[in-house]
Amino acid sequence: MKINFFHRYAAYLLLGLLAIGQTSGQSIGVPVAPLGDGPWIFDTAEQHKIRVSVVARGMSHPWSIAFLPEGGMLVTERPGRLRLIRNDELDPEVITGVPEVRTDGNGGLMDVAIHPQFSENGLVYLTYTKPAENGWGAPALAVGRLEDDSLVDVRDLVVTEAYEGNSGLNGRVAFGSDGKVYMSTGGRVDDAAQNPRSLRGKVLRLEDDGSIPFDNPFANRQDYRPEIYTLGHRNTLGLMLHPESGEMWQHENGPNGGDEVNILLPGRNYGWPIVSFGRFYSGGRVNEHPTREDLESPLLVWLPAIAASGMTVYTGDQFPAWQGNLFVGSLRMGGIPGTGHLQRIVFNERTEEIRRELMLTELHRRIREVREGPDGFIYLLTDEEDDGALLRIEPAP
Amino acid sequence: MKINFFHRYAAYLLLGLLAIGQTSGQSIGVPVAPLGDGPWIFDTAEQHKIRVSVVARGMSHPWSIAFLPEGGMLVTERPGRLRLIRNDELDPEVITGVPEVRTDGNGGLMDVAIHPQFSENGLVYLTYTKPAENGWGAPALAVGRLEDDSLVDVRDLVVTEAYEGNSGLNGRVAFGSDGKVYMSTGGRVDDAAQNPRSLRGKVLRLEDDGSIPFDNPFANRQDYRPEIYTLGHRNTLGLMLHPESGEMWQHENGPNGGDEVNILLPGRNYGWPIVSFGRFYSGGRVNEHPTREDLESPLLVWLPAIAASGMTVYTGDQFPAWQGNLFVGSLRMGGIPGTGHLQRIVFNERTEEIRRELMLTELHRRIREVREGPDGFIYLLTDEEDDGALLRIEPAP
Numbered sequence: 082m083k084i085n086f087f088h089r090y091a092a093y094l095l096l097g098l099l100a101i102g103q104t105s106g107q108s109i110g111v112p113v114a115p116l117g118d119g120p121w122i123f124d125t126a127e128q129h130k131i132r133v134s135v136v137a138r139g140m141s142h143p144w145s146i147a148f149l150p151e152g153g154m155l156v157t158e159r160p161g162r163l164r165l166i167r168n169d170e171l172d173p174e175v176i177t178g179v180p181e182v183r184t185d186g187n188g189g190l191m192d193v194a195i196h197p198q199f200s201e202n203g204l205v206y207l208t209y210t211k212p213a214e215n216g217w218g219a220p221a222l223a224v225g226r227l228e229d230d231s232l233v234d235v236r237d238l239v240v241t242e243a244y245e246g247n248s249g250l251n252g253r254v255a256f257g258s259d260g261k262v263y264m265s266t267g268g269r270v271d272d273a274a275q276n277p278r279s280l281r282g283k284v285l286r287l288e289d290d291g292s293i294p295f296d297n298p299f300a301n302r303q304d305y306r307p308e309i310y311t312l313g314h315r316n317t318l319g320l321m322l323h324p325e326s327g328e329m330w331q332h333e334n335g336p337n338g339g340d341e342v343n344i345l346l347p348g349r350n351y352g353w354p355i356v357s358f359g360r361f362y363s364g365g366r367v368n369e370h371p372t373r374e375d376l377e378s379p380l381l382v383w384l385p386a387i388a389a390s391g392m393t394v395y396t397g398d399q400f401p402a403w404q405g406n407l408f409v410g411s412l413r414m415g416g417i418p419g420t421g422h423l424q425r426i427v428f429n430e431r432t433e434e435i436r437r438e439l440m441l442t443e444l445h446r447r448i449r450e451v452r453e454g455p456d457g458f459i460y461l462l463t464d465e466e467d468d469g470a471l472l473r474i475e476p477a478p
Numbered sequence: 479m480k481i482n483f484f485h486r487y488a489a490y491l492l493l494g495l496l497a498i499g500q501t502s503g504q505s506i507g508v509p510v511a512p513l514g515d516g517p518w519i520f521d522t523a524e525q526h527k528i529r530v531s532v533v534a535r536g537m538s539h540p541w542s543i544a545f546l547p548e549g550g551m552l553v554t555e556r557p558g559r560l561r562l563i564r565n566d567e568l569d570p571e572v573i574t575g576v577p578e579v580r581t582d583g584n585g586g587l588m589d590v591a592i593h594p595q596f597s598e599n600g601l602v603y604l605t606y607t608k609p610a611e612n613g614w615g616a617p618a619l620a621v622g623r624l625e626d627d628s629l630v631d632v633r634d635l636v637v638t639e640a641y642e643g644n645s646g647l648n649g650r651v652a653f654g655s656d657g658k659v660y661m662s663t664g665g666r667v668d669d670a671a672q673n674p675r676s677l678r679g680k681v682l683r684l685e686d687d688g689s690i691p692f693d694n695p696f697a698n699r700q701d702y703r704p705e706i707y708t709l710g711h712r713n714t715l716g717l718m719l720h721p722e723s724g725e726m727w728q729h730e731n732g733p734n735g736g737d738e739v740n741i742l743l744p745g746r747n748y749g750w751p752i753v754s755f756g757r758f759y760s761g762g763r764v765n766e767h768p769t770r771e772d773l774e775s776p777l778l779v780w781l782p783a784i785a786a787s788g789m790t791v792y793t794g795d796q797f798p799a800w801q802g803n804l805f806v807g808s809l810r811m812g813g814i815p816g817t818g819h820l821q822r823i824v825f826n827e828r829t830e831e832i833r834r835e836l837m838l839t840e841l842h843r844r845i846r847e848v849r850e851g852p853d854g855f856i857y858l859l860t861d862e863e864d865d866g867a868l869l870r871i872e873p874a875p
Contacts, residue, residue, distance in 0.1 A: 109833070112521045124509045126814045337832065358781075364830030370769045378766065384755075384781040385834040416833030417523045433761030435734065436506070436813030437782040442839060 111419030113445045116463065116470055122477050125425075126438050127402040130477035133441065136460070137171040140164065140469040143462040145192045145253075145391075146452045150200050154454075156462070156471065157207070159189035163232070166471060178225055178232030183210040183218035188250035192320075196289060197256055203227045204289070206238075208252035208264060213243030220244075220252045220266045220281075224291070238291030239308065241266050241280040242273075253320035258327035261294055262287040263310065263345075265317035265331065274313050274353045277305040282353060284317065284331060284345055286310035298348030311343075313351040313376065319392035319409065326432075330380075332389045332409065335359030336367065337416060340389045341379030342407070344432075352376040358384060381434055387424060388412035390464075391450035397457025399476055410448030412464060421447040423461065446470075508816030510842045513860065513867055519874050522822075523835050524799040527874035530838065533857070534568040537561065537866040540859040542589045542650075542788075543849045547597050551851075553859070553868065554604070556586035560629065563868060575622055575629030580607040580615035585647035589717075593686060594653055600624045601686070603635075605649035605661060610640030617641075617649045617663045617678075621688070635688030636705065638663050638677035639670075650717035655724035658691055659684040660707065660742075662714035662728065671710050671750045674702040679750060681714065681728060681742055683707035695745030708740075710748040710773065716789035716806065723829075727777075729786045729806065732756030733764065734813060737786045738776030739804070741829075749773040755781060778831055784821065785809035787861075788847035794854025796873055807845030809861060818844040820858065843867075 120134035142159035149155065153167030161182040165172040182189045188210030196204035203226045210218035222239040225232035244250060253265045268274030268282015275282070277299070285308040286297055299305035311331075319332035319342070329345040339359025343351050356376055357367035372378045383389065391410040395403045407426040414420040423440040441448070447464035454460050459474040517531035539556035546552065550564030558579040562569040579586045585607030593601035600623045607615035619636040622629035641647060650662045665671030665679015672679070674696070682705040683694055696702035708728075716729035716739075726742040736756025740748050753773055754764035769775045780786065788807040792800045804823040811817040820837040838845070838858075846861035856871040 109523050111523050112526070126506050126508050126816070129509070358779075360831060362832070364826040364828060364832045366830075369775065370767070370771075372767045372769070374767075382755075382781045384779045385831075415835055417835050419523070420836070429761040431761060433763075434757060434782075435759070435761045438812055438814050439817070439839075442836075 109417060111417060111445060113419040116444070116446065116465075116468060119472075121444065123441065123443065125440055128400050128476060131440075132475045132477035133444070134473050134475070136169050136471040136473050137166050138468055138470040140171070140462075140471075141466060142189070142464055143449065143469040143471065144190065144464075145450050146460060146462065146471075147193045147195045147205070148452070148455055149195065154460075155193050155195070155205065157190045157193045158469070159191065160184050161190045161209075163190065163193065163205075163207070165230070171471075172230075174230060176227070176230050176232060178235050179207065180209055180221075180223050180235060180237070181212060183212040185218070186246075186250060188218050188220075191251060192253045192255075194254045194256060194262075197260060205232060206254045206262060208254045210250045211237070211240055215243050215245065217244050217246065218250055220250055222252070222254060222262070222264045222287075222291075224289075238262070238287060239264060239280070239285060244270065244281075246270065251316050251318055253317055253331075255320045255322055255329070257286075257322055257329055260289065262289055262291075263320060263329055265314065265320050267316050268314050268353060269316050269336075272354060274315065275350070275355065277302075277309065277312070280306055280308060282312070282314050283309050284311045284314060284320070284329070286347075310347060311345050311349050311351060313353045313355070315353040315357070318390040321392055321394070324394055324396045325405065330392065330394075330407075332381075332392055334388055334390075335383075335386055337362050337364070338384045338386045339367070339371070340383040340386045342381040342389075342392075342409070343377065343379050346377070349377045350375075351379075358382045359386065380432070381426065385415035387414050388421070390448065391452070391462070393451050393453045393459070395453055395459070397453055399457035400459075408451045408459065410451045410461065412447040412449065419445050421445065421464075423448055423451060446472075506814060508814060508842060510816045513841070513843065513862075513865060516869075518841065520838065520840065522837055525797050525873060528837075529872045529874035530841070531870050531872070533566050533868040533870050534563050535865055535867040537568070537859075537868075538863060539586070539861055540846065540866040540868065541587065541861075542847050543857060543859065543868075544590045544592045544602070545849070545852055546592065551857075552590050552592070552602065554587045554590045555866070556588065557581050558587045558606075560587065560590065560602075560604070562627070568868075569627075571627060573624070573627050573629060575632050576604065577606055577618075577620050577632060577634070578609060580609040582615070583643075583647060585615045585617075588648060589650045589652075591651045591653060591659075594657060602629060603651045603659060605651050607647045608634070608637055612640050612642065614641050614643065615647055617647055619649070619651060619659070619661045619684075619688075621686075635659070635684060636661060636677070636682060641667065641678075643667065648713050648715055650714055650728075652717045652719055652726070654683075654719055654726055657686065659686055659688075660717060660726055662711065662717050664713050665711050665750060666713050666733075669751060671712065672747075672752065674699075674706065674709070677703055677705060679709070679711050680706050681708045681711065681717070681726070683744075707744060708742050708746050708748060710750045710752070712750040712754070715787040718789055718791070721791055721793045722802065727789065727791075729778075729789055731785055732780075732783055734759050734761070735781045735783045736764070736768070737780040737783045739778040739786075739789075739806070740774060740776050743774070746774045747772075748776075755779045756783065777829070778823065782812035784811050785818070787845065788849070788859070790848050790850045790856070792850055792856070794850055796854035797856075805848045805856065807848045807858065809844040809846065816842050818842065818861075820845055820848060843869075
C-alpha cells in the first residue's frame with residue numbers, strides 16, 4: 082500500500098507538471114488529479130444518466146482500439162507496444178513483432194485497424210513513426226498477420242518523407258466501404274499539405290496489399306503522387322468509415338481554433354494551410370477568410386479548438402437517443418491543459434449539425450480515442466504517460 | 479423552514495421543466511438543481527483558486543448591473559423592476575418610476591447604464607420593451623433622474639419599430655469614450671438588420687439627450703436613419719466601452735453557432751443576415767461562406783454557440799493574471815439547456831485571441847451578465863425565474 086501511495090503521488094506530480102504546461106513563462110492549465118477508481122455517474126442531456134467505469138489502466142499513451150471479431154480488442158500504446166484486452170483484462174504480455182518506432186514528440190505507434198476479412202487472414206494494419214536516416218521520423222503504414230500473440234510477416238506498405246522535427250507525425254488508418262485502406266498523414270509543417278508530390282498532409286488510398294487502386298483520383302497524373310485521395314489536411318486525428326452513409330469521415334486539429342470534421346471526396350482539397358477557421362498559436366488568423374470557392378469547407382468547425390482526437394458514430398442499442406450521433410474526443414479545450422472531454426454532436430436527417438454536448442468534463446482527461454464496442458457501449462482511451470486507461474460508458478439506471 | 483423547503487422543491491420542478499425544454503418531442507437538457515447556498519471554490523487555469531459566493535438572490539430574471547459611484551449597484555429585473563443592492567443587501571423596495579414594459583418572450587426591462595456625470599446629474603438610462611399599439615413590443619431607450627428611491631422625469635429617447643412576435647427584443651446601452659450613448663437593437667427577424675431605414679439590428683449612437691450627433695456616420699444621408707452607428711447585427715447581448723482601448727465592443731448571438739464579438743467602427747456593416755458563422759436552428763448554414771470582403775469579420779467566433787450574454791474586460795488588482803482578459807457570460811452551450819457558464823478569453827498585445835477558458839460549468843447557471851466591480855471582484859447575474867442571483871468571484875487562498 083505504501084508503494085502504491087508513493088506511485089500515485091509521483092504520478093500526480095508528473096501529471097500536474099504536464100498539465101500545467103508552460104507558455105511564455107506563465108503557468109497555464111487546470112490542476113488535474115490522477116484518475117480515481119470510478120465508476121462515475123454523470124447526467125447528460127438526452128440519455129440522462131451514464132455510468133463510466135475503468136476497464137483497464139496503467140497503459141502509456143494508449144492511442145487506438147481495434148475490436149476483434151472473436152471478442153476483446155487490440156490497443157496501441159504510443160511508445161511502441163500493441164496490447165490485447167480480453168474479458169476486461171489487459172494481457173500483461175505485449176504482442177511481439179511490432180515495427181520499431183520513433184517515440185519523440187507526438188510520434189510512435191499510433192492507429193490500429195484490422196482487415197475486413199480478419200477472421201480469415203488475420204491482417205492487422207498499424208500506423209507509426211518510422212526512425213529515419215536523418216535522425217527524425219517518417220509516418221508509415223505497416224501490415225502484419227496476427228498469430229497467437231505475435232505479429233508475423235510484418236512489412237511496410239507506405240513510408241512517407243521523413244520530417245525534420247517532431248510535429249505532424251500523426252497518422253490514422255481505416256478501411257472504407259470499398260475495401261480500400263485509407264491512411265492519413267500529418268501536414269502541419271510548411272506547405273507540404275498542398276504539394277501534390279508530397280505524401281504529407283494527405284489522406285492516401287491503397288489496396289490492402291499497399292498497391293495503388295487504378296481508380297485513385299490522381300492515378301494517371303504525373304504531377305501527383307498516385308496514392309493521394311485528398312489534399313490539404315493539417316493534423317488528422319480522426320478517420321472513420323461512416324457506418325450508415327459509407328462515406329469516409331475525417332477530422333483534423335486546427336492550430337489555435339478551427340478543428341474541423343470533413344467528409345472526404347476523391348481528389349478534393351481541404352485547404353490547409355491556405356484556408357482555416359483557426360489562428361496561429363501567436364494569435365494571428367491563418368487568413369482573413371476561412372473558406373474559398375475552390376476548396377472544401379468543413380462539415381463541422383470548433384472555435385475554440387478542442388484538440389479533437391478519435392471519433393465514432395453511434396449505431397448501437399444501449400443508447401437509443403444517441404443513434405446517429407457523432408462522438409469526438411477532446412485532448413483539451415481552448416488551449417487550456419486539463420480540459421479534455423468527450424463531445425456529442427447531433428445531426429438532422431440532412432447531416433446538418435443541430436446541437437453539441439460536452440460530456441465527461443468532470444474527469445479532466447485527455448480523450449485520445451472513442452469507439453463504439455460490439456456490445457453497444459462506448460469505449461474511450463485516456464492519454465496519460467503512466468496510467469492511460471480504457472473507459473467504458475454504459476447507461477446508468 | 480417547511481415553507482422554504484416546499485418553495486425550493488417547487489422551484490426545482492419549475493427550473494427542471496424550463497431547463498429540459500422541448501424540441502420536436504424530445505427532451506433535451508442537462509438536469510439542473512437549484513443554486514445552493516455556496517460559497518463554491520473552483521480551480522481555474524491561471525488564477526488557480528477562486529471563491530464564488532451569493533451576494534443576493536430571489537430576483538426574477540436579473541438582466542444588468544450598473545455600479546453607483548457612491549457604492550452599491552442598480553440591477554434590472556426583466557419583468558420591469560429596478561433594484562438597489564447596497565452593502566450586499568438587496569433593498570426590498572423597488573425603485574419607482576420605471577416605464578411600463580412588455581414582458582412576453584425575451585423582452586421587458588433590460589439594460590441599465592448611468593451617465594458619466596451621474597454624480598452631478600443622476601441620469602439613469604434603461605433599455606426596455608415598450609408595449610406597442612399592435613399588441614407586440616418596441617425596443618426603446620428611456621432616461622430618468624434618480625432621486626432617492628425614484629426615477630423622475632422619465633422620458634423615451636428612442637422607440638424603434640414594434641415587432642410582430644417576441645424575437646429579437648434585446649437591447650443594450652453603454653456610454654462611449656466620446657460621451658455618446660450607444661444602444662443596440664435586436665435584428666433577428668427578417669432582413670431589418672440590413673435595412674438602412676429600420677432601427678432594428680443596429681447599434682445606434684446618440685447624444686445623452688437623445689439628439690443625433692452631427693458626426694454620426696449617416697447623419698447626412700437621406701437613405702439612412704441618422705441614429706445608425708453600425709448595421710447588420712442579430713441579437714446583441716453585450717455592448718461595452720473597452721476600458722483600455724476606448725473602442726466600443728459588441729457581441730451578438732448567432733442562430734445555431736456563430737456567436738461573435740465585434741469591435742464597432744462607424745458606419746460598418748457586420749453582416750447579419752447576409753453572412754454568419756452559424757446555422758439555422760433546423761441545421762442548414764446561413765450561407766456557404768461566413769465572411770465577405772465588404773462586410774466586417776468578427777474579432778471572435780464561437781462554434782458551437784454559447785448564447786453569449788454580458789461582457790467585461792478585467793482591469794482590476796484582485797486577479798493580476800486576468801488583466802486584459804475578456805469575460806463573457808454563456809446562457810447555454812451548443813444548444814443544450816443547463817450548460818451556461820462563464821468564459822475567459824486571453825489576447826496577445828495585438829488583441830488576437832490566444833486561448834479561452836470555460837469557468838463555472840459546475841454551477842449549471844444561465845449567466846446573463848458579467849461586470850467588474852469597483853472593488854476589482856467580478857460580479858455575475860444568473861438568469862432565473864424566481865431565484866436569479868448576484869454572484870461575486872474573489873480569489874480563494
